Amino acid sequence: MGTNTLTAARAASSSTFGTLLTLGAVVLSVSIAVAITIGPANLSISDVYAVIIEHFGYGTADVSRIQEGIVWELRLPRTLLAAVCGAGLALCGTIMQSLLRNPLADPFVLGISSGASTGAVVIAVLGLGAGAISLSVGAFVGAVLSFGLVMLLAAGAGGGTSRIVLAGVAGTQLFSALTSFIVMSSADAEQTRGVLFWLLGxxxxxxxxDLALCGAVTLAGLIICLGHASALDAFTFGNTAAASLGISVRWVRLLLLGITALITAALVSAAGAIGFVGLVLPHAARFLVGPLHSRLLPAAAVAGAIFMVWVDALARTIFEPQEIPVGVVTALIGVPAFAIILFRMRPTP
Known part of the structure; x- marks a missing residue:
């Protein structure tokens, strides 16, 4: 009887998760469909979809070449990239919070985004590699160096989650300062303005x-992480518990952190450093679907994608025709959410 009850409970839980994930996919699709119609250009909803349908080989859009370019070359790839960035950052935050057993861990807080920004700026401004090294490669090297430095600082301070966060703050400041120094000392005025705007996200x-690269890296990372979902569940209880279950702690940690650095590097090279998405969205997804990573990872990715689609739509329309960096909007939303997380983490008397 007890076994039958447990089986029924699991089936109901799986059904609920499937419903939530399907609903999330529908909301994401509708969000993208609405977001591509928003903008300062004089384009009706029917014009927007006529352009898209034409590019798929059906019908003809009665719009100018400029209007066609606005839809197909600007709005659509930008909206889709926003969804990919949100999914990738939320995925990275989920992985890092599990591996480090720290609810405040994310690529931005732990300095990975800052390191990736430095690596990308070294390529873009200094021209290191004479064109043979792409922004993505430079960002990946910077992300790995930054995270390695943070882990070394934390280990030298005795380890522990609190020291990792403190080391991440130091790493973030160091690489942010290096980025600013490179830009101010080597870039001209126009280049400086463009790079600083990009660095804000x-x-x-x-x-x-950009969409193809970021989408491929994020999708591959999600698939690999889903394959290690049970290992991530075990890491939640510590390295000893994971090792007792036969998990190769060092190898799995290295693999998953490497994936995190790769995804972050790809996203930073395309969209700059966007903070708080990887910190806040995993907590929202965990509240909805629970802590099991087989459910948490796709839920966080979908939630992050929906969030970033609307953040980008807000960033480019709130002061139209002038737009503000998406990193500014995510910070304005993320800081209050971060404060709530800190408040909930306070020890009970």
Missing amino acids: SLSGADWT
Whole structure:
């Protein structure tokens, strides 16, 4: 009887998760469909979808070449890239919070985003590699160096989650300072303005190439992490518990942290450093679907994608035709959420 009850409970839980995930996918699709119609250009909803349908080989859009370019080359890849960035950052935050057993861990807080920004700026401003090294490669090297430095600082301070966060703050400040120094000392005025705007998080330069790269890296990372969902569940209880279950702690940790650095690097190279998405969205997803990573990872990715689609739509329309960096909007939303998380973490008397 007890076994039958447990089986029924699991089936009901799986059904609820499936319903939530399906609902999330529908909301994401509707969000993208609405977001691509929003903008300062004089385009009706029917014009927008006529352009998209035409590019799929059906019908003809009665719009100018400029209007067609606005839809197909600007709005659509930008909106889709916003969804990918949200999914990737939320995925990275979920992985890091599990591996480090720290609810405040995310690529931005632990300095990975700052390191990736430094690596990308070294390539873009200093021209290191004479064109042979791409922004993504530079961002990946910077992300790995930054995270390695943070872990070394934390280990030298005795380890522990609190020391990792403190080391992450130091790493973030160091690489942010290096980025600013490179920009101020080597870039001209126009280059400086563009780079600083991009560093705050901007999707204004999104194109299909960026979308393909970030989408492929994020999707591959999600698939690999889902394959290690049970290991991530075990890491929640500590390295000893994971090792007792036969998990190769060092190898799995290295693999998953490497995936986190790779995803972060790809996203930073395309959209700059966007903070708080990887910190807040995993907590929202955990509240909805629970702590099991087989459910948490896809839920966090979908929630992050929906969130970033609307953040980007808000960033480019609230002061239209001028837009503000998406990183500014995520910070304005994320800081209060961060404060709530801190408040909930306070020890009970």
